Amino acid sequence: MRPRADGRTIAAIFVGGALGTLARAALAEAFPRAATAWPWPTFTVNIVAAFLLGYFVTRLQERLPLSSYRRPLLGTGVCGGLSTFSTMQVEILKMLSAHAYGLAAGYAAASIAAGYAAIHLATAIVRRVRVRR
Amino acid sequence: MSVLVWAGVIVIGGAGSVLRFYVDGIVAAASGRDFPYGTLAVNLSGAVILGLITGLALTGSAALLAGTAAVGSYTTFSTWMLETQRLTEERQHRKAALNIIVSLVLGVAAAELGRLIGTHL
Numbered sequence: 001m002r003p004r005a006d007g008r009t010i011a012a013i014f015v016g017g018a019l020g021t022l023a024r025a026a027l028a029e030a031f032p033r034a035a036t037a038w039p040w041p042t043f044t045v046n047i048v049a050a051f052l053l054g055y056f057v058t059r060l061q062e063r064l065p066l067s068s069y070r071r072p073l074l075g076t077g078v079c080g081g082l083s084t085f086s087t088m089q090v091e092i093l094k095m096l097s098a099h100a101y102g103l104a105a106g107y108a109a110a111s112i113a114a115g116y117a118a119i120h121l122a123t124a125i126v127r128r129v130r131v132r133r
Numbered sequence: 134m135s136v137l138v139w140a141g142v143i144v145i146g147g148a149g150s151v152l153r154f155y156v157d158g159i160v161a162a163a164s165g166r167d168f169p170y171g172t173l174a175v176n177l178s179g180a181v182i183l184g185l186i187t188g189l190a191l192t193g194s195a196a197l198l199a200g201t202a203a204v205g206s207y208t209t210f211s212t213w214m215l216e217t218q219r220l221t222e223e224r225q226h227r228k229a230a231l232n233i234i235v236s237l238v239l240g241v242a243a244a245e246l247g248r249l250i251g252t253h254l
Contacts, residue, residue: 013147014150017148050211052211053215080206080209081146084205084208085209086204086240089244090187090244111210
């Protein structure tokens, strides 16, 4: 199955991705971090984006009627643009290069644990609301 | 940072997200849906490129546009976590653990590879 490439989907991803990227870039520029400091800007956007993606995807798949543009706009666009994997990897690499091994391990572990927990929590919140109705 | 640079961040961020959608879709279509290879391909290729940009020692607006905006929007942490959590829900614990370990180990290796290439260019 090739990705559906209709104009509406692509436009939604573009708009959402632009907004998510703007927010992440603004935060990164406002709070520059040294290589051996905890990367709060990246950590924060990644965990927030994970929570939002868990919320949007669960709600859109299990609650709301099918929509052609909401998931591309909010999920692929906003959350994908807001979160970043590559910056996290380069940050870990720089920590390792600076021999800050504990920081590198802690940052990787905390990102994964908190990101996973954020998805789990958002999913549970959406499902609990549905059960109660 | 000028208004023009921030307009560039917006346009490049949108374009990077669209590129992610296509690469993910094409790789997932070619490799099957048993494992999230699409996101893995996006994230590892992005890690190489951001490592390269780091090796080239870009600064200021160039680093913001090429690194933070382009590669940052192309790769994704949130989808990586979502796919891992969904694999766990389907009781595919081995695949979920593999998705985390492979992405993390190869991601740092990919960034280092890119940085080595960048510093030697």
